[in-house]
Amino acid sequence: MPGLYHHYASKQALLVAIVSHAMDDLWRRSTTALEEAGDDVRRRLDLLVECLVLFHAHRRDLAFIASSEIRSLTGEARTTYIAARDRQQRLMDHVIEDGVARRVFTTPYPREAARAVVTMCTGVSQWYRAEGEHTPQALAERYRAMVRMTVGAS
Template identity: 85%
Template sequence: MAKTQARTGWRSYATDPLPPILETALACFVEHGYHGTTIRAVAARAELSVPGLYYHYPSKQALLVALVSHAMDDLWERSTQALEEAGGDVRQRLDVLVECLVLFHAHRRDLAFIASSEIRSLTGEARTTYIGARDRQQRLMDQVVEDGVAEGVFTTAYPREVSRAIVTMCTGVSQWYRAEGEHSPQQLAERYRAMTRMTVGARTD
């Protein structure tokens, strides 16, 4: 994934690199939920036998872990590329990080939704790993907002709470966005950038 992403850029969603079995599992989880989906249903939809599916993924939990891991790795790679592109300007860093989050949760709506909503279904080490990846992602925004406040560029008195609110707002796009709706992902990202600047109290001078 990282090599493909490096070639296409963090704003590009021209291709979806999910393997066919995971695409099928994702569709089943979106339609019926993790607990409402059976391995037999995934196998049938993927035109595989149950043993054939188990050859690739030994359990339903393994399918979910693979989907969640893919989502978090993809978002992290895109986010770090966006911040690298922005350089040291904290306003620009905020803008691109918000844009990245909104684009991801609009273009990868189903994947992002399952990664967020089915955390309750992850068990053991997989759950711990996911929480660590989620917290690492959150710290990117925390750092940008904290830096902006320290530099006097952002005026919010509540940087940590504002950071969490921004991320929650952006990730919530996966719950309601529809491609046939009023705005394209890019248009939505532009609106969210404007709302976020107001939220952090960005100075315009």
């Protein structure tokens, strides 16, 4: 059946499906990046930043809907989304906190730095355009450099 409402009971159900897909996809990509990096905290930071930037550039529309339409989610769907968003944030929190504990990163504010980094990376979906000045990969390289400065990576 071609009709959306044949597949989804309501606009809310459709939004939940979109948001769930976005968060699940980002989670899989992020955990794969961290697994690839292994125990090297600098590489974990670089690959997680790259993952976030590339996701928010390549999957811009999906990422934008997922982040901007939280206001439209209700009940359990909203609670589930917030938990998924917080779980995703904790990946960056742990990488930066680990880097500080190992004295590889020097930021005196690891939690705030982690929030700033994630906000910066997810913001790509709001402004990035494929026909713009940088490719997603070039943008990811710039973001990795900026994030290293933010956390005081040696």
